[in-house]
Amino acid sequence: MALLRLKGITKSFGAIHALNGVDIEIHPGEIVGLMGDNGAGKSTLVKIIAGNFPPTTGEIVLSDETVHFNQPLDARAKGIEIVYQDLALCDNLTAAENLFLGREIRKGIWPFRVMNYDAMFKKAGELFEELQSETRPRDIVRRMSGGQRQAVAIARTRLSRAKLVLMDEPTAAISVRQVEQVLALIRRLKQQGISVVLISHRMPDVFAVSDRVIVMRRGAKVADKEIKHTTPEEVTGLITGAIRAA
Amino acid sequence: MPPEKAEAANVSIQDVVGIQQTTFIQRLFASQPFWITMALFAIIAFMSFYEPAYATERNFYNITRNFAFIGIMAMGMLAVIITGGIDLSVGSIMGFVSIVAGVILEAHYPWWVALPAGMLAGAALGAINGYIIAYIGLPPFVVTLGMLAAGRSFAQILSGNRMITDFGPDKAVVLEIGGGQILGIANPVWVLILLTFIFGFVFNYTSWGRRLFAIGGNEQAAQLTGVPVKRMKFQVYVLSACMAALSSILILGWQGSAINALGIGYELRVIASTVIGGADLMGGAGTAYGAFIGAALIEVIRNGLLMAGVDANWQGAFVGLFIVLAVYLERIRGRSRA
Numbered sequence A: 001m002a003l004l005r006l007k008g009i010t011k012s013f014g015a016i017h018a019l020n021g022v023d024i025e026i027h028p029g030e031i032v033g034l035m036g037d038n039g040a041g042k043s044t045l046v047k048i049i050a051g052n053f054p055p056t057t058g059e060i061v062l063s064d065e066t067v068h069f070n071q072p073l074d075a076r077a078k079g080i081e082i083v084y085q086d087l088a089l090c091d092n093l094t095a096a097e098n099l100f101l102g103r104e105i106r107k108g109i110w111p112f113r114v115m116n117y118d119a120m121f122k123k124a125g126e127l128f129e130e131l132q133s134e135t136r137p138r139d140i141v142r143r144m145s146g147g148q149r150q151a152v153a154i155a156r157t158r159l160s161r162a163k164l165v166l167m168d169e170p171t172a173a174i175s176v177r178q179v180e181q182v183l184a185l186i187r188r189l190k191q192q193g194i195s196v197v198l199i200s201h202r203m204p205d206v207f208a209v210s211d212r213v214i215v216m217r218r219g220a221k222v223a224d225k226e227i228k229h230t231t232p233e234e235v236t237g238l239i240t241g242a243i244r245a246a
Numbered sequence B: 001m002p003p004e005k006a007e008a009a010n011v012s013i014q015d016v017v018g019i020q021q022t023t024f025i026q027r028l029f030a031s032q033p034f035w036i037t038m039a040l041f042a043i044i045a046f047m048s049f050y051e052p053a054y055a056t057e058r059n060f061y062n063i064t065r066n067f068a069f070i071g072i073m074a075m076g077m078l079a080v081i082i083t084g085g086i087d088l089s090v091g092s093i094m095g096f097v098s099i100v101a102g103v104i105l106e107a108h109y110p111w112w113v114a115l116p117a118g119m120l121a122g123a124a125l126g127a128i129n130g131y132i133i134a135y136i137g138l139p140p141f142v143v144t145l146g147m148l149a150a151g152r153s154f155a156q157i158l159s160g161n162r163m164i165t166d167f168g169p170d171k172a173v174v175l176e177i178g179g180g181q182i183l184g185i186a187n188p189v190w191v192l193i194l195l196t197f198i199f200g201f202v203f204n205y206t207s208w209g210r211r212l213f214a215i216g217g218n219e220q221a222a223q224l225t226g227v228p229v230k231r232m233k234f235q236v237y238v239l240s241a242c243m244a245a246l247s248s249i250l251i252l253g254w255q256g257s258a259i260n261a262l263g264i265g266y267e268l269r270v271i272a273s274t275v276i277g278g279a280d281l282m283g284g285a286g287t288a289y290g291a292f293i294g295a296a297l298i299e300v301i302r303n304g305l306l307m308a309g310v311d312a313n314w315q316g317a318f319v320g321l322f323i324v325l326a327v328y329l330e331r332i333r334g335r336s337r338a
């Protein structure tokens, strides 16, 4: 049984047709690489899955149930976590505050229910350690490096027990060592039965962890192949359009 | 890979080494309210030395009471400014509230009807602001500019353009609330002190307060991570209006009359207080203590010029200088977002 099924998803922004009829299935514990040129519609697709905006037409089926997400919280409640391409961080807050934004740990009884900073700093520290990131929970995001920021965005997906984690270019800004950490995390998620959609322009990353690769071009899916039945050369050809479809 | 991301990867190691967790002293010296407090004490010390009549109990009583009214409004304004908004209508709301409360008192209703009714009237105008800004999505500057005009007009219509001095049988209570004192400190000052602690607590220790900063820092990110951005934006405009209403009710008791011209131009002093105290008009930064001290500084300058016999028309020039200077100092300390 598929964890997630997208049927005929289209999305138009006014005159721009970002997606025209995409069908995708994702199974439990599966890692799917999602590739495509700039503007192919990858981010738009995962944002629809994460409840950022509804598809213009098409159906989203999650564990055999048709879902309609009105806001990101709805998707999160169903076990879908996302790392946004632009990371969605508030520069003026600390790493820990960003991590817990919208689901702060609090203590006490209303009206004296206050932020439990100790618990949040501690948990944030543990998550950054898991990612082997040099991110300190108390640092202000404005003064953090690209990799540290990325760690904060990725750590967010670890706060709840997700079924599906969508990662939109999680390795774009980070060092070789940290890329390895993110890939290791993705493998660990798989072991826990969590599915991952990995958007990346880095061919080696996708081939290192994915079970399957989906290639998009101009808003359409042009290939959906088991990783062992394809090659980086073929995928490159599919992305550029040198190979029309596979 | 986009070029700016490649660059971010290159600087990461340097950045990691460069960032240290800041100590309390470092944070203190980096904070604008600290330097404004120093400036405030410097002016007071200078004036006390220069003008014997300055450092008297009477004068300090007046200074603190005068800035309390502005400071109370600055607390609500700060909540708005932290989210990246602005409320230009506080002065007009103040005028409207004083007339509503005044008219009801004049009709011989008790104080506990008239004053809450005034508060409610203010909150209603704030709710109109908040609804249009949060749910219809018009810019705060425009919406509250509209209310600046409309609120004043409501006050003029309701008052029939006259001054209300007959507060009915409960006049003494109303005068005592706004004009009275406890332990030698004017009641409005106590209210401001209490509010400064409450707002400081809310801004720093509650998730509602921290989320205000998140909205001001990156509204879209706040929305995406599940912060109820619209509802909270609505709430801050109601809160700001409530603070203006509270201030109005206190002034009512101090002045013993309700006039529809009350609060004209106050919005600028209130906004200036928050900015001098370190609030960022782009949103995402500001402290309750800063707003308090900013309001104090403006009044100390005004009072100081008066006592020194300087033409009162210079007041605006000095306040303006301080606003620009405060923001400039902030910029050169490198804490700015730019």
Ligand SMILES: Nc1ncnc2c1ncn2[C@@H]1O[C@H](COP(=O)(O)OP(=O)(O)OP(=O)(O)O)[C@@H](O)[C@H]1O
Pocket: A013, A016, A017, A018, A036, A037, A038, A039, A040, A041, A042, A043, A044, A045, A085
């Ligand atoms: N909110 C929006 N409003 C209008 N057009 C949009 C919006 N979001 C995306 N688009 C358009 O939809 C198309 C697909 O964009 P999308 O961000 O999904 O591409 P992508 O595959 O993620 O590209 P990249 O690799 O550069 O991140 C683009 O033409 C883009 O300009």
Ligand SMILES: [Mg+2]
Pocket: A042, A043, A044, A085, A168
């Ligand atoms: Mg994208």
